[in-house]
Amino acid sequence: MILYSLPISNYCGKVLLVIRFKALECEVVPPKGGYGSDEYKRIVPTGTIPALDHDGIIYSESEVINEYLNEIHPEPDLLPGSAENRASIRMLCRFHDLKLEPIVRSLFPSMNPAKRDLQMVEMRFDEMNRVLTTLRQLIKPDPFLMGTSPSLADCAFAQTLMLAQMMWLELGGPLPIGDELENWQQTMNSLKSVTSVLEPAREATEKWLEGKRLSA
Ligand SMILES: N[C@@H](CCC(=O)N[C@@H](CS)C(=O)NCC(=O)O)C(=O)O
Structure with a gap:
């Protein structure tokens, strides 16, 4: 699993916290060529960070990534209860x-x-x-x-x-x-x-x- 991320980005912080709470193994790398660049868009079509590469499928949007991570790694459940x-x-x-x-x-x-x-x-x-x-x-x-x-x-x-x-x-x-x-x-x-x-x-x-x- 690869997360394209920069420490300055608060949206990346949203996803990194999920990764840390769940103690997931994940390579955290900066976006190649910078976010929004053509080089990065060849990997991540939206050009935004955070983006997750899981088994070659690219996911953008922090909230989507977080719900996805919570589904595939249910413990601890970060969307708990009724x-x-x-x-x-x-x-x-x-x-x-x-x-x-x-x-x-x-x-x-x-x-x-x-x-x-x-x-x-x-x-x-x-x-x-x-x-x-x-x-x-x-x-x-x-x-x-x-x-x-x-x-x-x-x-x-x-x-x-x-x-x-x-x-x-x-x-x-x-x-x-x-x-x-x-x-x-x-x-x-x-x-x-x-x-x-x-x-x-x-x-x-x-x-x-x-x-x-x-x-x-
Ligand atoms: N709605 C997006 C927002 C992410 C976002 O705006 N990231 C900024 C960096 S903090 C970015 O990649 N900006 C480049 C762009 O919008 O092209 C999310 O939740 O992931």
Whole structure:
């Protein structure tokens, strides 16, 4: 099994967390020629990371890859419980991909101080606060987002929230995530499977932010 991935990518972090929680053997390699390149698209037609090569079949889209990995390696089950519980986990994953993550991504250009649009940053900060309020209503922390064991929802939010917190500090933050999510982060950060993903991600993000600062 090969995962095309870079530590800086929060979508790759989603999949790597599943791989680590399940202790799967997987070769993790950067996308050949860079993501979006013609060379990489010859291997992965969508050109995006993460992408999984399993027995020569290529899978794109973090959520699809995660559900696939959970089906072929059912233990530990990251989509556990009743149909209702599984639907709630999937809802959180979609909420991450469609609502929260795009706000963070929309601020990537503003990380270069010379290109920063302060009005836009202010608007995105407000949007993020609203989305975080909704997120706090959707979760059932115990101590993981949807219960007593990690699920695909924990995998979805871990790196994106860390990335957002680092970006917000740079943009004039901090990002107030609230006690429940702070406690959840502490629980996650006490797990080796999580720090093995988030520490390299933090390092790559620090380098990225430093590069943006210097490019101003
Ligand atoms: N919806 C995709 C998003 C993945 C994504 O946007 N990855 C970025 C890197 S973080 C990428 O590959 N961008 C290149 C492109 O969109 O061409 C997923 O969940 O896998």
